[in-house]
Amino acid sequence: QIEDIFDSIDDDENLLDIIFPITVTSGDFTEITINGLEDLRDLATDCKEGGDDDDxxxxxxxxxxxxxxFNVNLEQTNTVEVSSDRELRLFFKDLDDDSLVSFDFPVTLKLHDETTIVVESNQELAIAIENAKDDCDEDDDDDYNDDDFNEDEFKEELVECVWFVTDFIRNDVDQTPQYVNYILNFKEDGTVVTGFRGATTVEGTWSSTVGDDGAKLTIDFESNTDFNLEWTVYDLGD
Incomplete structure (x- = not known):
């Protein structure tokens, strides 16, 4: 929801003021109380980029x-209706070690393309999950404004167009007036040209990676060193 609010207007400055304490819900629906910014940073550091989970x-x-x-004698002990992933996870979490569980079949499942299938048994359920688990990008990397691009798509996007600088802030210093409308023309041979259109340009080199820590763009010029950095790329927009 916060990302949607930030994305709703392109030309504004987005600031988020967090009022502590806050409660963070983890992937297994465990609730963690965060009392300050340092606690939040520690939690974020421990969070595995790339979604190293088994969901x-x-x-x-x-x-x-x-x-x-059911109990170990196969006697039914309870009937529970669950209405969400959270309720289902907590239901299993609260079970005794010797409890047995059964679904009330048929059970309906929704696939990543919004189609549904109906399964009639535990065996059909297991087969459906096994067949579907690798059918989509699970979007587990949780990057702000993440577009789920791979390295080939990233490179293709870079060299396809001439890029214009609209904002330039480095080390908390706003250098936008100096560089607004600068061009960046990335070429397939790993060179990049920058400068004002129609004026003297400077040539440098570029390289890119996409890994567990996100997309990185490294630019290097002998002159105009303000651009020399390993930049983190958060979004490939239109």
């Missing part, structure tokens, strides 16, 4: 659905 997001249960619990 499967290419297929989802359609809620509500009903679960049955």
């Amino acid at each position: 499967i997001e290419c297929i989802d249960f359609v809620y509500p659905m009903t679960m049955f619990t």
Whole structure:
């Protein structure tokens, strides 16, 4: 929701003031109280970029659905209706070690392309999950404004167009008046040209990577060194 608000207007300055304490919900729905900015930074540092988790997001249960619990004698002990992933996760978390669980089939599942399938047994459920788990990009990297591009797409986007500088802030210093409307023309041979259109330009080199720590663009000029940096790329826009 915060990202949607930030994206709603392109030409404004977005500032987020967090009023502590806040509660952060982890992937397993554990709630963590964060009392200050340092605690939040520590938590963010521990968060694995790239989504090093075991959840499967290419297929989802359609809620509500009903679960049955049994004891070791196969006697039914409870009937529970769950209405969300959170309720389902907490239901399993609260089970005793010797509890047995069954779904009330049929169960409806929604695939990543919004189509649905119906399964009638545990075996069909297991097959459906196995078949779907690698069918989509699970978008686990949680980058702000992430467009889920790979390195080839990143390079193709760079060399396809001539880029214009609209904002330039480095080391908290706003240098936009100096560089606004500067061009950056990235070429397939790893060279890049910058300067004002129609004026003297400067040639340098560029390289890129896309990894667990996001997309990086390294630019190097012998002169005009303000551009020399490994830049973090958050978005490939239109």
